[in-house]
Amino acid sequence: MPMIAEAQSWNFDVSMDGKPIGTHQFVLSEKENNQQILKSDAKFNIKILSISFFKYHHQANETWENNCLKKLEAKTQENSKTTVVKGLQEKAAFKMSAPVFNEINAECVMTFAYWNPKVLEQKKLLNPQTGDYLNTNISSLGQESILVKGQNVKANHYKIDTAKFKIDIWYGQDDEWLALQSLTEDGRIDYVLK
Numbered sequence: 001m002p003m004i005a006e007a008q009s010w011n012f013d014v015s016m017d018g019k020p021i022g023t024h025q026f027v028l029s030e031k032e033n034n035q036q037i038l039k040s041d042a043k044f045n046i047k048i049l050s051i052s053f054f055k056y057h058h059q060a061n062e063t064w065e066n067n068c069l070k071k072l073e074a075k076t077q078e079n080s081k082t083t084v085v086k087g088l089q090e091k092a093a094f095k096m097s098a099p100v101f102n103e104i105n106a107e108c109v110m111t112f113a114y115w116n117p118k119v120l121e122q123k124k125l126l127n128p129q130t131g132d133y134l135n136t137n138i139s140s141l142g143q144e145s146i147l148v149k150g151q152n153v154k155a156n157h158y159k160i161d162t163a164k165f166k167i168d169i170w171y172g173q174d175d176e177w178l179a180l181q182s183l184t185e186d187g188r189i190d191y192v193l194k
Helices: 117-121
Strands: 008-016 019-030 035-048 051-065 068-078 081-090 093-098 102-104 124-126 133-135 137-148 151-161 166-171 177-183 188-193
Touching: 008 035, 137 166, 137 177, 151 177
Parallel strands: none
Antiparallel strands: 008 019, 008 188, 019 035, 035 051, 051 068, 068 081, 081 093, 093 102, 124 133, 137 151, 151 166, 166 177, 177 188
């Protein structure tokens, strides 16, 4: 029986403008047939004067093969609104069945798969929360020292620009995903490894 590699995981504490709002966990496991399964689970609760102002829960299951998305099932709950995103790669197109029927004419689609540094080579990325296939402009901002798990480490800093949001992301010398920062209309969101 072939050995299956142990799952990789990234566990982040998430804050908005310096205040803790929740966690986001990513677990990547290898399957026997050269596929990878990514499970993502984010839970945010933004409070004002200790009253819940905004609750957010995002869960996604992504199946990957050769750095390409093969299947996506995601559910996002924002307060009382629920969005379901589903898609499946079929030959030369990624077919979305929810939230709307749509065909992405590409043989290799990627989500904002920060765990995979190949995401930095993409011109378009699929948002698993909304199903939008977004144009991206990705640039390298050089190397800098950041705090990871209480230690200063050298990291490569990149910026991902879309029409809807801007994301800063940092990778270690071994291309390991270390941190993320996103500017939204509501504030600055920081992901810090636990």
